[in-house]
Amino acid sequence: MDRPRWRDPLYLIRTVLPLAVILAGLVILLVRRDTLGLEAFALLLGAGASIWLLNFLYRLSISGDRDRDDEDRARTFFDQHGHWPDEPPPPAREVAHREEPARRGHRTEQGSRARRGAGTSDRRNLRDRRR
Numbered sequence: 335m336d337r338p339r340w341r342d343p344l345y346l347i348r349t350v351l352p353l354a355v356i357l358a359g360l361v362i363l364l365v366r367r368d369t370l371g372l373e374a375f376a377l378l379l380g381a382g383a384s385i386w387l388l389n390f391l392y393r394l395s396i397s398g399d400r401d402r403d404d405e406d407r408a409r410t411f412f413d414q415h416g417h418w419p420d421e422p423p424p425p426a427r428e429v430a431h432r433e434e435p436a437r438r439g440h441r442t443e444q445g446s447r448a449r450r451g452a453g454t455s456d457r458r459n460l461r462d463r464r465r
Contacts, residue, residue, distance in 0.1 A: 348389040355382035 339345050359378025363371045411419045
């Protein structure tokens with residue numbers, strides 16, 4: 335069974351309490367029409383506005399946590415699927431067959447020559463000859 339919104343404790347603290355404090359200041363101002371009434375109104379107006387502002391800033395800070403959590407979930411999705419959740423998946427493409435690179439520690443003529451300091455143009459020539 336759902337409670338009416340006005341009976342929710344958070345609603346009471348966030349909305350009703352600041353309004354009640356400001357309303358109390360307004361009543362005091364109407365009852366006492368002198369400087370004391372004006373000062374009490376100003377005091378209670380500031381207190382009610384402070385209560386409301388603190389609640390607003392707290393809710394604002396919590397919404398930043400939700401944004402970070404959403405971003406973390408999106409990054410996890412990207413790591414698993416390779417695209418962002420709000421984007422369509424990329425079209426499937428054929429993967430061209432590539433030769434296996436030489437294993438580490440396995441010496442080939444090209445690998446030995448490259449390690450000895452062959453220039454870039456020499457490496458390109460070797461690669462072109464191999465094809």
